[in-house]
């Protein structure tokens with residue numbers, strides 16, 4: 202690179218032009234952590250300020266690690282909320298995903314069901330590796346209820362999965378979000394919800410494509426190995442299936 206080009210690049214960065222900053226960030230990241238591949242510049246969802254603000258309201262972690270997953274979830278609901286059936290989430294934490302689902306449900310007057318221990322993760326088993334510990338990601342039920350207070354069509358089921366599933370055994374579902382990180386509750390959730398899904402309905406597993414969640418990955422792969430549905434692995438790390446007729 203000629204000195205004049207370097208100076209031009211530096212001037213662009215100092216004057217606040219976004220694109221050269223992006224290229225610089227990509228180069229630096231490439232030096233420090235090669236495995237991460239920057240995506241294309243200028244993806245529109247990053248300019249959705251309302252969505253980013255909503256994310257920040259729930260995730261006061263100082264990072265945006267699940268912004269793309271939340272966005273993907275929000276978009277995927279569009280494929281199935283017009284179908285018959287309720288929605289559900291297994292593992293709600295502070296309610297970010299449930300908030301997005303409930304917000305979309307308003308248009309279709311759907312009921313949302315939330316299953317959570319409100320005591321964090323259950324005991325990991327061998328399939329889960331050693332990333333997670335019992336009690337991780339614990340959040341009180343009152344926090345979740347406060348965060349979702351603007352929605353009336355929500356039911357809360359406190360307990361270890363699958364203890365409370367019998368409460369909704371007679372319901373049909375069009376969209377189910379699994380976000381419990383571990384093998385046993387993911388396996389038991391798929392077992393329960395699969396046969397209650399409306400054809401065309403979606404089961405979305407937040408943890409399917411992460412090295413930290415081998416148990417959730419195995420639970421999905423095992424279950425769907427002899428089913429008609431293919432698991433779609435998204436580059437966000439999520440995996441989903443669309444229930445066949």
Ligand SMILES: C[S@@+](CC[C@H](N)C(=O)[O-])C[C@H]1O[C@@H](n2cnc3c(N)ncnc32)[C@H](O)[C@@H]1O
Nearest residue numbers: 292293294298317318321322323361362380386
């Ligand atoms: C990753 S957080 C969920 C994040 C949430 N979906 C969101 O949008 O932010 C995992 C949640 O699963 C719950 N959980 C984990 N293992 C569980 C189990 N075996 N039974 C019931 N709830 C469980 C935890 O209490 C926690 O709230």
